Amino acid sequence: MTRRVFIETYGCQMNEADTELMFGLLRHRGYAVADSADEADVVLLNTCAVRERAEERVFGRLGWFKALKERRPEVVLGVAGCMAERLRESLVERAPHVDLVIGPDAYRRLPQLIDAADDPAADVQVDVRLDKRETYRDVHVDRVPGVSGWISIQRGCDKFCTFCIVPFVRGRERSMAPAEVVEQARGMASDGFREITLLGQTVSSYYERGHDFADLLRLVHDVEGLHRIRYTSPYPNDFSDRLLHTLAELPRVGRHIHLPVQSGSTRVLKDMKRGYTAEGFLDLIGRVRRILPDHALSTDIIVGYPGETEDDFQRTLDLVRAVQFDFAFMFHYSEREGTFAARRRADDIPLEVKKDRLKRLIAVQEGISKIRNTRMIGRTADVLVQGPSRRDPQQVVGRTSCFRTTILPGEGLEPGDLVPARIVGGTSHTLFGETIGA
Numbered sequence: 001m002t003r004r005v006f007i008e009t010y011g012c013q014m015n016e017a018d019t020e021l022m023f024g025l026l027r028h029r030g031y032a033v034a035d036s037a038d039e040a041d042v043v044l045l046n047t048c049a050v051r052e053r054a055e056e057r058v059f060g061r062l063g064w065f066k067a068l069k070e071r072r073p074e075v076v077l078g079v080a081g082c083m084a085e086r087l088r089e090s091l092v093e094r095a096p097h098v099d100l101v102i103g104p105d106a107y108r109r110l111p112q113l114i115d116a117a118d119d120p121a122a123d124v125q126v127d128v129r130l131d132k133r134e135t136y137r138d139v140h141v142d143r144v145p146g147v148s149g150w151i152s153i154q155r156g157c158d159k160f161c162t163f164c165i166v167p168f169v170r171g172r173e174r175s176m177a178p179a180e181v182v183e184q185a186r187g188m189a190s191d192g193f194r195e196i197t198l199l200g201q202t203v204s205s206y207y208e209r210g211h212d213f214a215d216l217l218r219l220v221h222d223v224e225g226l227h228r229i230r231y232t233s234p235y236p237n238d239f240s241d242r243l244l245h246t247l248a249e250l251p252r253v254g255r256h257i258h259l260p261v262q263s264g265s266t267r268v269l270k271d272m273k274r275g276y277t278a279e280g281f282l283d284l285i286g287r288v289r290r291i292l293p294d295h296a297l298s299t300d301i302i303v304g305y306p307g308e309t310e311d312d313f314q315r316t317l318d319l320v321r322a323v324q325f326d327f328a329f330m331f332h333y334s335e336r337e338g339t340f341a342a343r344r345r346a347d348d349i350p351l352e353v354k355k356d357r358l359k360r361l362i363a364v365q366e367g368i369s370k371i372r373n374t375r376m377i378g379r380t381a382d383v384l385v386q387g388p389s390r391r392d393p394q395q396v397v398g399r400t401s402c403f404r405t406t407i408l409p410g411e412g413l414e415p416g417d418l419v420p421a422r423i424v425g426g427t428s429h430t431l432f433g434e435t436i437g438a
């Protein structure tokens, strides 16, 4: 009888892409995809380790799956991804009903691990070996059909920022061969995808077989049938002028750059081992604005990093005001066991101070986001339609090239259409438009 697998995904787009990879590996072995855990023979949680809260959510969910295991002990319950890599065997101390623990570089062995876990007498199966060459070349990725999809062009990270667990749980940086990326992009275009996002921890440091990220963008840009190519996330230090000029020449690459800054204080950036200064970042932004004047910018910021003074925080606010990001993902620092900062820096900013700084930062950024979004009113933009709006099925939701969510009247529009629209209204995060010529 065909066995069925259900995978629940937590965390970032890299994990979403890895879930599709695991589906591909298991489908190749004859598995079918289950719509719910109750219908599945194998239940996997593909997890994130970036924040403690994400891990606690997974433990909560594992508690819920305990009842499923009691009802149907033959179900194989597994934990995959970054939390599996970080906690390894110790994960089973808190969740002894887990049958397998598998890290992000071991997915090729997933079918064998499931087979081994099928034996009721078997110990928990653990494979968390990192492999600095694994890019999952030649693995068929079982993507959910749609308008937008991902290709993981790079795995791991070599930057070792002091606050970040990623290099420890995803291993060393490695890039997928350009020919493989192009082949996947072609396959996706012929499967109906119209937008591809190239994924990696630091995509701008992509380098493989003599091709850097600018070369790769050119190659993917040549793939027929794609309306848009996006990428996330580049690293400020590797963002060369050559890449900026290449972006200016490739109209189908989305006019949006997500450039994580983390802090506006050079002192804090140095302590984070980010490898650039606030002035250097502002200089890069100046070049972006000059060479790519129509690009939107977004960022990631951490407040309350160990030792961050009010003056450091003010510098972050100054940088945010100077850059005028279109939007930002903002967090307060939370210590991750195993990182350099957790070992060598006291988490010395009181929680209420962290929360207060975060609130003040969000207020500043929200004001900027609103101005920048509503500035679009009266302009025209090409909107790539994703599907019906959740609030009103008579309307559709799509994105402009600069990554602004836009609602349009739905009549005559299909997912995947690229339509010119006039923007007639907007809030901090959403635009409302009318199709031109409708």
Ligand code: SF4
Pocket: 157, 158, 159, 160, 161, 164, 165, 166, 167, 201, 202, 235
């Ligand atoms: S660049 Fe820094 S923050 Fe980003 S994944 Fe690598 S270590 Fe983490």
